Amino acid sequence: MQNSFFISLIKIPNVKDLLSKKNQVAMKNNNKLKVFLLFLSLSFFFWIIIKLSEVYIYDVKFKVEYTEFPSKLLLQKEPPDEIILTLKTVGFKLLNYSIREKKINFSLANLEKVRKHTYYTVTKSNFKFIQSQFSAETELLNIKPDTLFFEFGKKFSKKVQVTSQAELEFRLGYNVVDKVNVEPSEVSISGPEGIIDSIIEIKTKAKKVTDIFKDFEIKLPLIVPKNVTVKPAEVVIKGKVDKFTQGTFTLPIEVINVPRSVLITTYPKEVKVIYTVPFKDYNKIVAESFKVICDFKETQENELDYLIPKLIDTPDMVYSVRIVPNKIDYLIKE
Structure with missing residues (x-):
């Protein structure tokens, strides 16, 4: 009885209740973190807005498009394609210039001649023209380089x-x-x-x-x-x-420029002439349309031990003609 009394005085907590309390604490902490991150993001956003609203002086590169070229002259070499402008403007504008490629028109109306093909212009001569290409929020302070050179010719x-x-x-x-x-x-x-x-x-x-x-x-x-x-x-x-189709004739060899005291025998005595001809003209080609010669004088002058067969007559309608073999052995009988 006494033991049961003490047990009744001790209340053992429910496990589910303990877990739900922990979840509630975690959710509260999570919500606090979300609120903190939200305020941090907003603070950073407004800080960026404030900073970008401030005025800065910064050098910015711009691509150049030239205008008012001399009418009777042509560029001999590629001119400088970039200039650096020192600008005084709000951060929003500078950010825009940095992200997007910007082009500036540059007039060549004030070119001066240095020598035969070389001309120059002082960049400050374009100061007002360049300033007019920006909004009122942007002030042009300087242009680099101070001089641009060009090669012109006729x-x-x-x-x-x-x-x-x-x-x-x-x-x-x-x-x-x-x-x-x-x-x-x-x-x-x-x-x-x-x-x-x-x-x-x-x-x-x-x-x-x-x-x-x-x-x-x-x-x-x-x-x-x-x-x-x-x-x-x-x-x-x-x-x-x-x-196209291919045709073949077997033709005798004629050796020219042989001295009267010399008798030449060739091996072989005939060669094959292989040619290509349009199909419609195939029946118009006859063996007599070709003539193959070997020049004995050419062989001697070049100190060759063989003759070279050559075609001296071929029909106009024939293409890709070749002779087989392309070297002819010979024997001299005096």
Whole structure:
């Protein structure tokens, strides 16, 4: 009885109640942390606003776009593309200038000549013009550098050859008849003398065309060098395409320039002439259309121990002609 009395006096707390109390404390602490972070963020935000509202003096780089070029002169070299402006303005403006690329127009109306091709301008001559490109909140204090130099020269023109960079792949059995034409084959270029003198050709942009089996015309733009004008700016690549086939004839060899006292026997006495011809012209080709010779004098002059067969007659419609073998052994009988 006594033990049960003491037990009844002692109240054992519920485990669930203990956990819920701990959660309540943690939630209160968490809420306090959130409130603290909120106020910290707001404080930082307002501090930034206040700081950016203050006035600062700072050097800022600007890209330059030149205006009012001399009408009869051309730039020979690339001019400076940046200047540094010392600005007095609020932090918001400076932040904007730092994040975004800004361009400043710069007038070349006040150029002075130093020597034959060299001109200069004092940057302060553009002070009011540059200031006018900013809002009233921004004051221009200084421009660096204080002087800009330019190389100008007269405009020169000439004609140069066009080189095609087209890569043409033909369907099996097909090829171009005659040659690929570039129209026009020459273009007119104009620009600074120093640049124009160094240009010997203008290339087309590269282009790959595959599975060609019929006549084609391909427009290709030209690669235009910097500070150069090219007219026209594009050309046309043209070609006539036909189906081709291969033909072969076995022909005798004629040796020329042999002294009367010398008798030459060749081994072999005949060669094969292998050629390519448009399919439609195949039946027009006959063996008599070809003639193969070997020049004995050429062999002696070059101190060779063999003769070189050469074709002196071939039909106009035949392409890619080769002789097999391309060296002929011989025996001299005197």
